[in-house]
Amino acid sequence: MLPTELATRTGDYSLRRAVAADVATIVALLAADQLGATRDSANDLAPYDTAFRAIDTDPAQQLLVATDADGAVVATMQLTVIPGLARRGALRMQIEAVRVHESHRSTGLGAAMMRWAVDDARLRGCALVQLTSDKTRTDAHRFYERLGFTPSHEGFKLLL
């Protein structure tokens, strides 16, 4: 259930659903990322606001933000539940767009968010949690493996 507290070794954070007023801050988190820097910018928020409404009104989507003790948004992730026939008609949860502000990394926040996502997947009856991570993000790969994820798949992308 959200909102919820995420206790870490360096302090307490809260996790909640994103609201429209969070969009600019989430975009700044995406743009601050090394790989996102050329793709995203908060200069023109209109396309992001439109996308936010599409996410927010889709019951399969959860766009979440973590806030610090001052209520500032310092991290984000998006969870999508996808139905399928494989694995006896299993639901799967997909995690996308995980970003933690650089001043809040190595605090345990990212791990606490991922553990919450996995617990939420269990509550929703998912049989599987999946995500892809750019091959250059080797620190992130160790992070996901420590959380129990297996790098069993090749992740293919085609830009249109």
Next chain:
Amino acid sequence: MLPTELATRTGDYSLRRAVAADVATIVALLAADQLGATRDSANDLAPYDTAFRAIDTDPAQQLLVATDADGAVVATMQLTVIPGLARRGALRMQIEAVRVHESHRSTGLGAAMMRWAVDDARLRGCALVQLTSDKTRTDAHRFYERLGFTPSHEGFKLLL
């Protein structure tokens, strides 16, 4: 638009949306797969029928089947459109559960299905098409690379 013809070098196939009566055949395609053999079976279709209804009523999902000249279902794939904030609020299309019956492989059918999926992603305004493939499926990886996909990501899974 569906249904549509998929002309290949060995014959003509049709692509259409799956209907409830296709579920057993789709499950048989999943179970015939080397990796799916331990996970899926058409002995008890009830969980698959439930999953089919969830897929079929979700406007973000397209479960498709290809049929041969006799109308037999010989291949399947599932397309999911996922909204997101990244890349200026881009939609992405995800392809899951691509299976072609072994007697219809190397006919160009799989490539024709993937090209249709990519065209459909463009029509829907997606900025990206993505999929993951088990690392043991090296033939499939060459197939996706020939179609223009880049193996840029590590694909992580966590079974619950």
